Amino acid sequence: MLPENTVLPENTVGGAHRVRTALRICPLCEATCGLTLTIEGRTVTGSRGDREDVFSKGFICPKGASFGELDADPDRLRAPLVRRGGRDGVLAEASWQEAFELIAARLRPLIEEHGPQSVGVVLGNPNVHTMAGALYPAALLGALRTRNLFTASTLDQMPKHVSSGLLFGDPFAIPVPDLDRTDHLLLLGANPLESNGSLCTAPDFPGKLRALRKRGGTLTVVDPRRTRTARLADRHVAIRPGTDALLLAALAQVLFEEKLTGLGRLADHAEGMSEVHDAIRDFTPEAVGPACDMSAGEIRAIARELAAAPTAAVYGRIGSCTVEFGTLASWLVDVLNILTGNLDRPGGALFPLSATDRAPRTPAPGKGFALGRWTSRVSGHPEAKGELPLAALAEEIETPGEGQIRAVIALAANPVLSAPDGDRLDRALAGVDFMVSVDPYLNETSRHAxxxxxxxxxxxxxxxxxxxxxxxxxxxxxxTPAAVPLEDGRLDESEILARLVLAVSGMHGAAPSAVDEMVIDRTLGKAVTDPGSPVHGRDPKELAARLTGRTGPERRLDLMLRLGPYGAGFSTEEPSGASGASGASGASDASDAEDPSGTEGLCLDRLLERPHGIDLGPLRPRVPSLLKTRSGRIELLPAPIAADLPRLRGALAARPASLVLVGRRHLRSNNSWLHNIPALSGGSNRCTLQIHPDDAARLGLAEGRPVRISADGGVLEAPVEITDAVRTGVVSLPHGWGHSRPGTRTTVASARPGVNVNQLLDGSRLDPLSGTAVLNGFPVELSPTAG
Incomplete structure (x- = not known):
């Protein structure tokens, strides 16, 4: 493997360009695979898996293989756009200076007149796939002082954050299955052979599942569709959508009833065991089976297999989160891991410890996690993790009164497609006083900016x-540093967001580095006064002067690595450029076997010496040091969960809808991001309504013909795809489509627009604890279209 940025001999085919390679971590899904890019001049001409990457070891999927095509997409905007002629005017290219001057001139007066709550901030999924998206939104929100924050989390993963916050005191303390060592995996509402995993970062998730089977382990998949993942399983349970929480409660009830519980080392760190037992007594397999469309015997068998496995992990994702009882299902996933003694245990579900996490502290009671510290203005939705439901954004814009949202800042977000009732939000965004969008495309949402x-x-x-x-x-x-130098006329995303922070804070014109230095000063100021910090009592200015990095983001990364669990603070000399050369290929020497981060401690320079990454070892038990609950223990039955259980109990007697809709994942897609890439737009990546043959025959539907789909929020038409991969009583339509609105510049996506499944929803169906939209398991009606 060639080192990063190696220059190869001239291309013998073209003869005009030298060819080189560069490493790049793939930003297109949660697997974070290492890539080796082939670059001719400034153009990425090839992408393959980096075999020496310490994490992905050469794995690549079609998205990563299409990196070059995405990078060179001719529809990507190359310069800022500014609307000329008022809100009804047109967007035209402008200079960066004009763009930021307009933001400063319009937003500050609006905030001063109407208050900080007059601005709503929307963060899309791509923010967590970029350095800038991770580093600057907090500073932006601090400058704005608004509580009107809406993110994609309330469309996918907020239930898991809420349940983790309530159980462990930290909404980011999310255990992941120890895929490489587990003997038994119970997987609900997830299709990692298509999605590559979610809230479980695992390059080659498919290979890990096959390895589990090969070493004699067991894979059970609960999904109303026979997905690629389900076809790999030992047991596939085609559950009725939306009933995951009922099944999980019944599994826990069996463990209690048959005395199969055993907390192991967690027995000294958990409370509320008997309360959980009492709370789920009614959820017997016999009571739950009809609602889930499962036999009581099958439920008991799954529970017994889980308890009998040497090690086991329960893992639930999108399909179990974006449903009516998403938070309860997420809570019960971890309750089952705890009851079987598999939480925080090798081979079970463990808590990762990232290099930029806080260093472990002495176990002690924490501040805990609270829900509903404030509510949305119109409907009174409680906040969760500082966020309001994205489904409530339109009404917050439309409804007059104090605190009405009059301006929107959207960072890498396309809620017109991703949130319920996109037509309503489309109209609402057209009526705001001012809007800023940070986005590489003119899409269904940014066209309003x-x-x-x-x-x-x-x-x-x-x-x-x-x-x-x-x-x-x-x-x-x-x-991985940038593989290609920044093109003339462009700004780095970090500089864009830093300038945006300055523009909205009244500091327009200051150097963008001022934002990074402000964050560094605040971070070090807190660290030196913290008795548990490795730099307690030190001079923050002296420490700041020792940070390395060519840019503000690199300096901030260096600071986080030094203060993190694998860093050496500032107590040692930084490694020289030659000291880690022997490890450039990713191999570890003897000292690294004892100290994976290197004998000199982890910092940016050390990381730059290892372009294929540094392996920090397998996941290890972290309880009780990570707990931040008020009790300092795992609180098995938090009050909000207990208060919501009667709602779940009521579902036992509910009459199920005759037909419900679920979404589906495509391997060559990620929400609406990648529909404009030709190499990813064909094959199985199609916007069709999948339906079982029996249901199709009953309703008179024919393969390939359009069908009318109606639900709470509206009506759609989509082509029929008849398949027994979906169970009876269930239809499936993928998320992220609907590229038919005028005024966008996405040529490929607009040519194959599909329909927006979220337009079937009016935003009223929410998981009450997390504010997450119910995007799966909602009732629909179908009818053939005329002709």
Whole structure:
């Protein structure tokens, strides 16, 4: 394997360009695979898996293989757009100076007149796939002082954050299955052979599942569709959608009833065991079976297999989160891991420890986690993790009164497609006083902006996974500088967001580095006064002067690595450029076997010496040091959970709908991001309504013909795909489509627009604890279309 940025001999085919390779962590899904890019001049001409990457070891999927095509997409914006002629005017290219001057001139007066709550901030999924998206939104929110924060979390994973916050005191303390060592995996509402995993960062998730089977382990998949993952399983349970929480409660009830519980080492660190037992007594397999469309015997068998396995892990994702009882299902996943003694245990479900996490502290009671510290203005939805439901954004814009949202800042977000009732939000965004969108495309949402700020292509950006390393199935750390120099006329995404922070805070014109230095000063100021910090009592200015890095984001990364669990603070000399040369290929020497981060401690320079990353070892038990509950223990039955259980109990007697809809994942897609890439737009990546042959015959539907789909929020038409991969009583339509609105510039996506499944929803169906939209398991009606 050639070292990063190696220059090869001239291309013998073209003869005009020298060819080189560069490493880049893939930003297109949560697997974070290492890539080796082939670059001719400034163009990425090839992408393959980096076989020496310490984490992904050469694995690549079609998304990563299409990195070059994404990077060079001709529809990507190359310069800012500014709306001329008022809100009804047109977007035209402008200079960066004009764009930021307009933001400063419009937003500050609006905030001063109407208050900080007049601005709503929307964060999309791509933010966690970039360094800038991880580093700057907090500063932006601090400058705005608004509580009107809406993110994609309330469309996918907020139930898991809420349940983890209530159980462990920290919404980011999310255990992941120890895929490499477990003997038994119970997987609900997830299809990692298509999605590559979610809240479980695992390159080659498919290979890990096959390895589990090969070593004699057991895979049970609960999903109403016979997905690629389900076809790999020992047992596939085609459950009725939306009933995952009922099944999980019944499994826990069996464990209690048959005395199969055993907390192991967690017995000294958990409370509420008997209360959980009492709370779920009614959820017997006999009571739950009809609702789930399962036999009581099958439920008992799954529970007994889980308890009998030498090690086991329960893992639930999108399909079990974006349903009516998403938070309860997420809570019960961890309750089962705890009851079987598999939480915080090798081979079970463990808590990762990322290199930029806080260093472990002495176990002690914490501040705990609270829900509903404030509520949304119109419908009174409680906040969760500082966020309001994205489904409530439209009404917050439309409804007059004090605190009405009059301006929107959207960072890498396309809620017109991703949130319920996109038509209503489409109209609402058209009526705001001012809107800023940071987005590489003019899409269904950014077309409403007064200013569009386009980040550069990913090859021109450095990459570090702040978020996904915290959910990784193995502790590791990797950083890749930009593979291609920043093109003339472009700004780095970090500079774009830093300038945006300055523009909204009244500091327009200051150097963008001021934002990074402010964050560094605040971080060090807190660290030196913290008795548990490795730099307690030190001079923050002296420490800041020792940070390395060519840019503000690199200096901030260096600081986080030094203060993190594998860093040496500032107590040792930084490694020289030659000291780690022997490890450049990713191999570890004897000292690294004892100290995976290197004998000199982890810092940016050390990481740059290891371009294929540094392996920090398998996941290890972390309880009780990570607990931040008020009791300092795992609180098995938090009050909000107990208060919501009667709602679940009521579902036992509910009459199920005759037909419900679920979404589905595509391997060559990620929400609406990648529909404009030709190499990813064909094959199975189609917007069709899948339906079982029996249901199709009953309703008179024919293969390939359009069908009318109606639900709470509206009506759609989509082509029929008849398949026995979906169970009876269930239809499936993928998420992220609907590229038919005028005023966008996504040529490929617009040519094959599909329909927006979320338009079937009016936003009223929410999981009450987390505010997450119910995107799966909602009732629909079908009818053939005329002709």
């Amino acid at each position: 007064d200013v569009v700020l386009p980040p550069p292509p990913p090859a021109q950006s450095a990459h570090f996974d702040f978020a996904f390393n915290g959910f990784a199935v193995r502790n590791q750390v990797r950083y």
